[in-house]
Amino acid sequence: MSLLARIRPDLAAFAPYASARRSGFEARIRLDANESPWSGDADASGLNRYPSPQPEELRARLAALYGVDPSRLWLGRGSDEAIDLLLRAFCRAGRDNVVAPAPTFGMYRIGAQLQGAEYRTLALRGEDDFALDDEALLALTDADTKLVILCSPNNPTGTLYHGERLAGLAARLAGRALLLVDEAYIEFAGVASACALIDRHPNVAVLRTLSKVHALAGARIGVLIAAAEIVDLVARIAAPYPLPTLSVRAALAALDDDAVARTDRRVDVLLAERARVAQALERMADVRRVWPSSGNFLLVRFADAGAAFARALGAGILLRDVSRQPGLEHCLRITVGAPDENDALLAALAGSAA
Numbered sequence: 001m002s003l004l005a006r007i008r009p010d011l012a013a014f015a016p017y018a019s020a021r022r023s024g025f026e027a028r029i030r031l032d033a034n035e036s037p038w039s040g041d042a043d044a045s046g047l048n049r050y051p052s053p054q055p056e057e058l059r060a061r062l063a064a065l066y067g068v069d070p071s072r073l074w075l076g077r078g079s080d081e082a083i084d085l086l087l088r089a090f091c092r093a094g095r096d097n098v099v100a101p102a103p104t105f106g107m108y109r110i111g112a113q114l115q116g117a118e119y120r121t122l123a124l125r126g127e128d129d130f131a132l133d134d135e136a137l138l139a140l141t142d143a144d145t146k147l148v149i150l151c152s153p154n155n156p157t158g159t160l161y162h163g164e165r166l167a168g169l170a171a172r173l174a175g176r177a178l179l180l181v182d183e184a185y186i187e188f189a190g191v192a193s194a195c196a197l198i199d200r201h202p203n204v205a206v207l208r209t210l211s212k213v214h215a216l217a218g219a220r221i222g223v224l225i226a227a228a229e230i231v232d233l234v235a236r237i238a239a240p241y242p243l244p245t246l247s248v249r250a251a252l253a254a255l256d257d258d259a260v261a262r263t264d265r266r267v268d269v270l271l272a273e274r275a276r277v278a279q280a281l282e283r284m285a286d287v288r289r290v291w292p293s294s295g296n297f298l299l300v301r302f303a304d305a306g307a308a309f310a311r312a313l314g315a316g317i318l319l320r321d322v323s324r325q326p327g328l329e330h331c332l333r334i335t336v337g338a339p340d341e342n343d344a345l346l347a348a349l350a351g352s353a354a
């Protein structure tokens with residue numbers, strides 16, 4: 001059964017806004033979109049025109065980068081937008097539910113709540129390195145489950161959930177729920193993307209983003225990779241022009257071959273730094289645990305997370321306090337920075353721990 005049978009029934013015949021750029025016509029003089037005929041004084045580069053709903057050049061470039069067919073990509077304002085649209089497309093308010101492990105990225109819960117969907121979580125334990133019991137996760141699903149969301153590597157734990165087990169989960173959810181794999185940090189993990197599963201398991205969808213490894217968080221570009229029918233569905237309900245022209249230009253510049261080669265070298269630096277920082281933290285007296293991480297961050301349990309947070313802040317360094325999340329008592333999430341930033345952090349934490 002196609003997963004499209006599982007979308008909100010009231011959206012089945014939903015007709016998208018017919019924007020001017022969707023007409024398919026090309027012409028020398030465009031009088032179809034109520035745009036200004038003149039470029040603004042400060043910018044002669046065509047910002048007076050609406051952008052393409054899905055810029056072909058960027059789509060083709062990303063498809064090549066991710067090794068998938070362009071028809072499987074939908075580009076949006078960060079992966080946050082794709083999460084939101086999938087929840088909106090599939091979940092009937094007050095009836096359907098979404099299943100995910102916890103702790104994980106907070107936007108899944110927010111998106112589900114905004115849509116009025118129930119958000120069910122499977123608690124993972126730090127003592128078990130946040131190992132995921134697939135059967136326990138599946139046991140939380142029922143006839144009204146529309147999405148199962150796995151973040152891999154998981155934010156904020158750094159845990160990787162990948163390989164054939166994802167195929168197994170997808171097979172068990174076939175025809176009833178989408179298995180959404182958020183790979184915002186996959187480039188730091190050294191493993192293959194779950195994109196390769198989509199051929200065999202059309203109920204798998206993958207999120208990638210330019211916000212992390214490609215250093216474009218400010219451009220707000222995220223990518224949904226899914227079966228063409230899911231991509232078409234999302235494109236149908238999305239805002240008409242999700243991608244600002246300037247962001248598309250920045251992305252194309254950041255994705256040419258030279259830039260990608262530079263990005264790869266920076267990943268190497270970051271991975272070496274991740275290992276160095278983890279080792280140094282493990283030697284500190286008030287560090288209780290540093291979990292293995294496949295992302296560009298470390299989850300660290302301190303004897304007193306509040307004190308460690310304050311020490312870092314006193315040295316002008318902001319960390320992410322995740323200690324209020326269930327299971328993450330006294331934990332901070334620490335982004336791996338540039339070598340000098342990491343030196344400053346280690347000095348600040350070591351200084352007063354003694």
Ligand SMILES: *Cc1c(COP(=O)(O)O)cnc(C)c1O
Binds near residue numbers: 077105155182208220
């Ligand atoms: C940072 C992050 C993203 C990226 O979101 P964008 O909207 O693309 O910037 C997605 N998922 C997770 C888990 C993240 O940590």
